[in-house]
Amino acid sequence: MNLTLKIWRQKNASDKGKMVDYPVSDISPDMSFLEMLDVLNEQLIEQGEQPVAFDHDCREGICGMCSLYINGEAHGPDRGVTTCQLHMRMFKDGDTITIEPFRATAFPVIKDLVVDRSAFDRVQHAGGFISVNTSGNTIDANAIPVNKHDADDAFAAATCIGCGACVASCKNSSAMLFVGAKVSQFALLPQGQVEATDRVLNMVKQMDEEGFGNCTNTGACEVECPKGISLENIARMNREYLKAAFKG
Amino acid sequence: MALDSKIPQGPIADKWTNYKNHINLVNPANKRLIDVIVVGTGLAGGSAAATLAELGYNVKAFCFQDSPRRAHSIAAQGGINAAKNYQGDGDSTYRLFYDTVKGGDYRSREANVYRLAEVSANIIDQCVAQGVPFAREYGGLLDNRSFGGVLVSRTFYAAGQTGQQLLLGAYSAMNRQIGRGKIKMYNRHEMLDVVIVDGKARGIITRNLITGEIERHSAHAVVLGTGGYGNVFFLSTNAMGSNVTAAWKAHKRGAYFANPCYTQIHPTCIPVSGDHQSKLTLMSESLRNDGRIWVPKHMKDVEAIRAGQLKPTQIAEEDRDYYLERRYPAFGNLVPRDVASRAAKERCDAGYGVNATGEAVYLDFASAIQRYGKEQAHIKGLDENDAALVKKLGQEVVRVKYGNLFQMYEKIVDQNPYETPMMIYPAVHYTMGGIWVDYNLMTTVPGLYAIGEANFSDHGANRLGASALMQGLADGYFVLPYTIGDYLADDIRTGPISTDTKEFEEAEKNVKDRIASLINNNGSHSVDYFHKKLGKIMWNKVGMSRNEKGLKEAIEEISTLRKEFWADVKVPGTADEYNEELAKAGRVADFLELGELFAKDALHRTESCGGHFREESVEEDGPQKGEAKRDDENFTYVAAWEYKGEPKDAVLHKEDLEFKDIELKQRSYK
Numbered sequence: 001m002n003l004t005l006k007i008w009r010q011k012n013a014s015d016k017g018k019m020v021d022y023p024v025s026d027i028s029p030d031m032s033f034l035e036m037l038d039v040l041n042e043q044l045i046e047q048g049e050q051p052v053a054f055d056h057d058c059r060e061g062i063c064g065m066c067s068l069y070i071n072g073e074a075h076g077p078d079r080g081v082t083t084c085q086l087h088m089r090m091f092k093d094g095d096t097i098t099i100e101p102f103r104a105t106a107f108p109v110i111k112d113l114v115v116d117r118s119a120f121d122r123v124q125h126a127g128g129f130i131s132v133n134t135s136g137n138t139i140d141a142n143a144i145p146v147n148k149h150d151a152d153d154a155f156a157a158a159t160c161i162g163c164g165a166c167v168a169s170c171k172n173s174s175a176m177l178f179v180g181a182k183v184s185q186f187a188l189l190p191q192g193q194v195e196a197t198d199r200v201l202n203m204v205k206q207m208d209e210e211g212f213g214n215c216t217n218t219g220a221c222e223v224e225c226p227k228g229i230s231l232e233n234i235a236r237m238n239r240e241y242l243k244a245a246f247k248g
Numbered sequence: 249m250a251l252d253s254k255i256p257q258g259p260i261a262d263k264w265t266n267y268k269n270h271i272n273l274v275n276p277a278n279k280r281l282i283d284v285i286v287v288g289t290g291l292a293g294g295s296a297a298a299t300l301a302e303l304g305y306n307v308k309a310f311c312f313q314d315s316p317r318r319a320h321s322i323a324a325q326g327g328i329n330a331a332k333n334y335q336g337d338g339d340s341t342y343r344l345f346y347d348t349v350k351g352g353d354y355r356s357r358e359a360n361v362y363r364l365a366e367v368s369a370n371i372i373d374q375c376v377a378q379g380v381p382f383a384r385e386y387g388g389l390l391d392n393r394s395f396g397g398v399l400v401s402r403t404f405y406a407a408g409q410t411g412q413q414l415l416l417g418a419y420s421a422m423n424r425q426i427g428r429g430k431i432k433m434y435n436r437h438e439m440l441d442v443v444i445v446d447g448k449a450r451g452i453i454t455r456n457l458i459t460g461e462i463e464r465h466s467a468h469a470v471v472l473g474t475g476g477y478g479n480v481f482f483l484s485t486n487a488m489g490s491n492v493t494a495a496w497k498a499h500k501r502g503a504y505f506a507n508p509c510y511t512q513i514h515p516t517c518i519p520v521s522g523d524h525q526s527k528l529t530l531m532s533e534s535l536r537n538d539g540r541i542w543v544p545k546h547m548k549d550v551e552a553i554r555a556g557q558l559k560p561t562q563i564a565e566e567d568r569d570y571y572l573e574r575r576y577p578a579f580g581n582l583v584p585r586d587v588a589s590r591a592a593k594e595r596c597d598a599g600y601g602v603n604a605t606g607e608a609v610y611l612d613f614a615s616a617i618q619r620y621g622k623e624q625a626h627i628k629g630l631d632e633n634d635a636a637l638v639k640k641l642g643q644e645v646v647r648v649k650y651g652n653l654f655q656m657y658e659k660i661v662d663q664n665p666y667e668t669p670m671m672i673y674p675a676v677h678y679t680m681g682g683i684w685v686d687y688n689l690m691t692t693v694p695g696l697y698a699i700g701e702a703n704f705s706d707h708g709a710n711r712l713g714a715s716a717l718m719q720g721l722a723d724g725y726f727v728l729p730y731t732i733g734d735y736l737a738d739d740i741r742t743g744p745i746s747t748d749t750k751e752f753e754e755a756e757k758n759v760k761d762r763i764a765s766l767i768n769n770n771g772s773h774s775v776d777y778f779h780k781k782l783g784k785i786m787w788n789k790v791g792m793s794r795n796e797k798g799l800k801e802a803i804e805e806i807s808t809l810r811k812e813f814w815a816d817v818k819v820p821g822t823a824d825e826y827n828e829e830l831a832k833a834g835r836v837a838d839f840l841e842l843g844e845l846f847a848k849d850a851l852h853r854t855e856s857c858g859g860h861f862r863e864e865s866v867e868e869d870g871p872q873k874g875e876a877k878r879d880d881e882n883f884t885y886v887a888a889w890e891y892k893g894e895p896k897d898a899v900l901h902k903e904d905l906e907f908k909d910i911e912l913k914q915r916s917y918k
Binding site: 011012028030031032034035038039042044045046048049050051053055056057058059060061062063064065078080081085087089110111114116117118120121124125126128129130131132133134135136138139140141142145146147148151152154155158159161162185186189191192 | 295298299302313314315316317318319320322323332334367370372373374375376377378379381382383384385386387388389390406407409412413416419420421423424426427433435458485487488489521522524525526527529530655656659660662725726729774776818820821825826828829
């Protein structure tokens with residue numbers, strides 16, 4: 001396939017940035033999207049130009065490091081996959097593909113398509129944990145049975161990879177799906193109950209301080225989430241928050 | 249220097265307890281005066297950083313990714329072993345110990361493995377307390393599955409994302425300490441040297457990957473949890489950024505490198521599709537619980553399949569060769585990884601590979617779907633003879649167990665594995681070799697520790713499935729926090745370590761000079777060009793089977809390629825900015841040295857053991873004909889290599905392995 005790529009180039013955080021066109025040829029439909037960008041970068045290096053910077057690591061859809069806003073969608077046109085698992089068979093010969101970074105006030109651009117998502121880490125520092133020290137003497141893992149449905153729902157929430165697609169897809173740059181997933185995982189498990197009040201209050205407070213917007217229930221986050229994290233998690237977080245606010 | 253493994257005296261079952269009862273401790277007030285650097289934030293590094301901070305040490309943690317949560321432990325799929333015996337099927341600490349030593353083909357250190365088995369149960373308790381959502385049964389208790397090389401079900405799991413859930417558990421423990429200020433986290437930082445002061449590891453030099461700034465960091469001890477070096481093959485199941493650089497810098501500063509040739513080639517990965525390929529994707533070993541591996545019995549069927557005239561589902565049962573079930577009736581599809589990989593290679597080398605490249609075999613779920621479907625129909629009181637219904641119900645069960653893996657396969661290969669068998673082929677996955685450590689997990693450099701995949705200690709020549717997660721967390725949560733205290737007890741009066749010394753200056757200059765020579769080289773080929781060439785040499789001559797001629801050639805070729813790299817590599821951009829190519833260049837330069845030592849180690853070990861298969865060393869006759877042949881008389885030792893300049897000049901030190909509690913036997917899975 002032969003394609004035209006329109007790619008956001010930005011030298012560093014203070015640079016203004018602009019879209020630049022690049023033609024690429026002989027792209028196999030079996031390539032992943034990032035392998036296609038590898039081809040472009042090899043080409044740029046050969047020509048003595050700067051390769052396009054983009055985040056990536058595991059290339060199997062689990063580490064959450066890859067991002068990219070492709071043709072107006074976080075992680076591109078396919079559903080339930082990250083950019084590293086998006087394959088070129090989703091595109092046609094002759095297509096023009098627009099590639100931008102994830103955009104949000106809380107995700108400043110570092111270079112080209114690389115953004116700083118450390119705001120997510122800081123929200124987790126505020127309460128995304130159960131306060132249990134490492135010890136050889138915690139109770140036996142089977143001492144507290146957990147209802148299978150709750151355990152499965154907790155797992156489904158916990159599969160969030162922290163990529164930020166929810167924020168990039170939201171017109172308000174809201175992080176409610178990301179935060180809701182973490183709050184839900186612990187809210188659904190008996191181990192998470194002890195700190196439930198502080199957790200939700202602290203995480204939401206930090207989320208607001210990072211400059212993420214509010215949720216207006218458009219549901220774009222759920223559609224674009226590569227792991228299918230459900231909107232129910234936002235509802236659950238809101239319930240937890242309300243409960244916690246009344247408790248004070 | 250003679251290698252002292254510092255194994256405690258006494259019966260194996262009491263060693264760890266006795267050891268803990270007699271080590272030096274650091275009191276809580278003094279822990280506040282001590283700094284520890286942890287490099288790498290995967291299961292080993294992350295759990296160590298969190299636990300050391302909980303104990304009261306000041307921890308500085310480093311990772312090259314944008315967050316500790318990205319470390320490649322996250323990609324581990326199938327599960328984590330623990331000797332809980334929840335299934336009541338005869339499991340015990342001893343049995344897990346025995347299986348691991350046997351699975352490692354009797355090339356690991358007994359005392360370390362026993363300790364690993366001993367603490368394994370604590371890991372599960374700890375993780376559940378942290379809120380890790382393991383799979384559960386309807387009664388609310390934890391579920392288990394079975395993995396290769398064992399006869400019990402001791403593997404705990406969270407669908408096909410066990411590594412992710414365990415890493416997020418360790419990450420959450422770290423987050424709590426970051427929030428309290430006990431861990432200072434340095435994301436997007438790469439370690440480029442270890443600093444040794446008066447014979448002790450006292451700090452590291454790092455590069456800030458965003459600004460390019462070279463920084464000095466000091467501490468009273470340095471811990472490396474930096475993972476394995478499978479990317480020396482270019483194509484592997486490792487993440488793109490996984491590298492040997494931290495371990496290799498430690499090696500150059502005096503840490504011996506043990507058994508570099510022990511590499512795990514995982515049998516169930518998605519086959520290579522073309523030259524553009526940047527990495528390979530693993531399909532969890534847990535799939536072998538239910539999937540059956542086969543190739544066609546007849547060459548005419550193989551040819552028809554390759555020509556696209558025949559579908560695998562059209563081949564009759566009696567025309568299929570379920571070669572693992574045929575060769576290893578006792579373990580069948582659940583033989584250990586090294587055995588399964590070689591068996592796949594044997595069939596493909598004989599011409600029975602089922603894709604265009606001839607390097608693929610089938611992993612088939614049709615009979616599992618039938619079995620589960622009938623079971624479900626029976627439970628629900630539906631018609632067990634309704635083929636369409638049974639298939640539908642069976643597919644649902646398989647979807648619950650392995651759904652994310654099936655989806656991943658479909659996205660990559662563009663075939664529906666619920667309807668047609670998957671194609672798989674072995675790929676480089678894990679490295680059992682690594683930095684040599686004693687019982688305390690300390691390297692040959694005092695104050696420098698190596699944990700998790702970065703060290704060599706527990707898996708011998710082959711690692712059993714679901715044991716990597718166990719080892720990473722055992723080292724980080726339950727072993728290192730004790731052993732490091734014994735060493736740091738001498739440092740309570742040392743005070744802060746200054747970075748304003750000649751040792752830091754020398755190390756920093758070293759790093760800056762090397763970066764400058766890469767940037768100013770202005771050659772004609774990209775970093776990947778050299779990395780791919782190195783990978784081809786490694787895969788073809790130092791891969792799944794090795795021989796003297798090939799290994800000697802590999803050593804020459806790698807040495808030549810390394811010279812070409814330094815003369816002709818092209819790194820665009822500058823040193824003072826975000827520069828991915830520069831970071832890659834430094835890593836590939838280190839792989840080019842490690843690769844040669846790897847081949848040298850493989851050449852010297854003329855026996856076959858575990859993942860290391862020497863074509864010259866196979867059983868000639870008897871029931872084991874054609875299987876790997878170990879040479880216990882001459883090779884029951886750990887090969888620990890000392891750096892002496894060029895890899896070819898590395899000096900071999902041997903740690904003899906003693907087997908007091910397990911009898912050395914031929915490893916049979918027949």
